Amino acid sequence: MKITIIGTGYVGLVTGACLAELGNDVFCLDVDQSKVDILNNGGIPIHEPGLDDVVARNRAAGRLQFSTDVAASVAHGDVQFIAVGTPPDEDGSADLQYVLAAARNIGRHMDGFKVVVDKSTVPVGTADKVSAAIADELAKRGKNEGFSVVSNPEFLKEGAAVEDFMRPDRIVIGHDQTTEGLRAHALMKKLYAPFNRNHERTYWMDVRSAEFTKYSANAMLATRISFMNELANLADKVGADIEAVRHGIGSDPRIGHSFLYAGCGYGGSCFPKDVQALERTARDYDQDLLILRAVEQVNDFQKHVLGKKVVKRFGDDLSGKHFAVWGLAFKPNTDDMREASSRVLIGELVRRGATVAVYDPVAMKEAERVLKLDFADDAKLFDRISFAANPMAALGDADALAIVTEWKAFRSPDFDRVKAALKNPVIFDGRNLFEPQVMADIGIEYHGIGRSILT
Numbered sequence: 001m002k003i004t005i006i007g008t009g010y011v012g013l014v015t016g017a018c019l020a021e022l023g024n025d026v027f028c029l030d031v032d033q034s035k036v037d038i039l040n041n042g043g044i045p046i047h048e049p050g051l052d053d054v055v056a057r058n059r060a061a062g063r064l065q066f067s068t069d070v071a072a073s074v075a076h077g078d079v080q081f082i083a084v085g086t087p088p089d090e091d092g093s094a095d096l097q098y099v100l101a102a103a104r105n106i107g108r109h110m111d112g113f114k115v116v117v118d119k120s121t122v123p124v125g126t127a128d129k130v131s132a133a134i135a136d137e138l139a140k141r142g143k144n145e146g147f148s149v150v151s152n153p154e155f156l157k158e159g160a161a162v163e164d165f166m167r168p169d170r171i172v173i174g175h176d177q178t179t180e181g182l183r184a185h186a187l188m189k190k191l192y193a194p195f196n197r198n199h200e201r202t203y204w205m206d207v208r209s210a211e212f213t214k215y216s217a218n219a220m221l222a223t224r225i226s227f228m229n230e231l232a233n234l235a236d237k238v239g240a241d242i243e244a245v246r247h248g249i250g251s252d253p254r255i256g257h258s259f260l261y262a263g264c265g266y267g268g269s270c271f272p273k274d275v276q277a278l279e280r281t282a283r284d285y286d287q288d289l290l291i292l293r294a295v296e297q298v299n300d301f302q303k304h305v306l307g308k309k310v311v312k313r314f315g316d317d318l319s320g321k322h323f324a325v326w327g328l329a330f331k332p333n334t335d336d337m338r339e340a341s342s343r344v345l346i347g348e349l350v351r352r353g354a355t356v357a358v359y360d361p362v363a364m365k366e367a368e369r370v371l372k373l374d375f376a377d378d379a380k381l382f383d384r385i386s387f388a389a390n391p392m393a394a395l396g397d398a399d400a401l402a403i404v405t406e407w408k409a410f411r412s413p414d415f416d417r418v419k420a421a422l423k424n425p426v427i428f429d430g431r432n433l434f435e436p437q438v439m440a441d442i443g444i445e446y447h448g449i450g451r452s453i454l455t
């Protein structure tokens, strides 16, 4: 099938590459010329395991092309996926300017029937706005081409995006029951047929339910995290071990083990903005989502928990102190720094006068770019950050090590070397990677999240 993907970011690039891998002829459009240049020169603008191979293979086979040519992109695909960003607006609502710009471009150039697929995460009712934008542009041209707007939210996880896309738990597709909507159903069914060979994974529904499903899923996952974080903070006070509690409750099949990890807060481009956007939608309908408001508050607090533990141990004034930070990306296997907890911790440490040596297996370049922006109004703070070549190099002479991202490479370090390199053998573990008892036996002072039973 001939497919156009509008927006070649994490979702668009993975979607385009994976659909090409299944034999489709895919045209990826982006407004960012530098991104398109990188891709056309055989590079990949993001870190995503396995993606480089899929992109290279399909480019070489002539099934995957990258361009900034809007007219050509609209002409190419019978199915037009909109996969542009939907960042939070000032009031927390999803900013739809990129989605609607993409829709207008389709209306401006289309000839013949198109299925327009909202793959971006968009609030309930957005498909109507996309339809209106396309219809408006068609009317300006005096055209009456048929089209149908379908909602097909994406559930892939950064860091496992290719695997998730190729083996999805579910595919959610919302369409209407008009003649065009049923035509769209038939095309989407054909496009996704290879994913449904072993068993049916597609959930067909109306457009609004599909839009709502995506927000509900992310809100539920964020809720589990904040719930465990709040309990972990209490566990610290009452002297319980949240890791033991996690196993104890996760074994109940009604609860399950997934997404029960306490830590130093969730980040990324999805949970924070999607929780906010859902709250905002609710307010538009005069409803207050009390649970989600608390989920957000707990997460804001949680991003400061490591900083608070450092202050409790070393005092308010950290001038003259030096800390090592392992893990900068908002989660492992990605270089994505959006809303990463590391930014909050580093900000707190340098503002209190400390210097910081940081290390991340893949996010160093992106971290440098983002931290420079974080401290744009006070470059002296940025100068307190040094970027280490490897985890051990970050430790030299540090008063303590703080771990913010649970990269596999941090799970079993040589603790004797860690201890020897640090000025003080102190670890603040924001992801509960280590066992307090093991740390105590080695002689490392250990501060986990909800694990203060021994400290």
Ligand code: NAD
Residues within 6 Å of the ligand: 006, 007, 008, 009, 010, 011, 012, 029, 030, 031, 032, 035, 083, 084, 085, 086, 098, 101, 102, 119, 120, 121, 122, 154, 155, 156, 157, 158, 269, 270
């Ligand atoms: P991203 O910022 O990585 O990529 C968006 C791309 O769209 C950018 O390259 C940008 O230049 C391009 N763009 C903007 N306007 C354009 C236009 N008019 N025409 C062509 N290209 C345009 O964003 P992302 O992380 O891929 O997220 C995209 C959407 O998918 C968001 O709504 C997000 O919430 C959702 N989503 C993201 C994830 C994830 O893990 N990142 C998972 C599921 C859903």
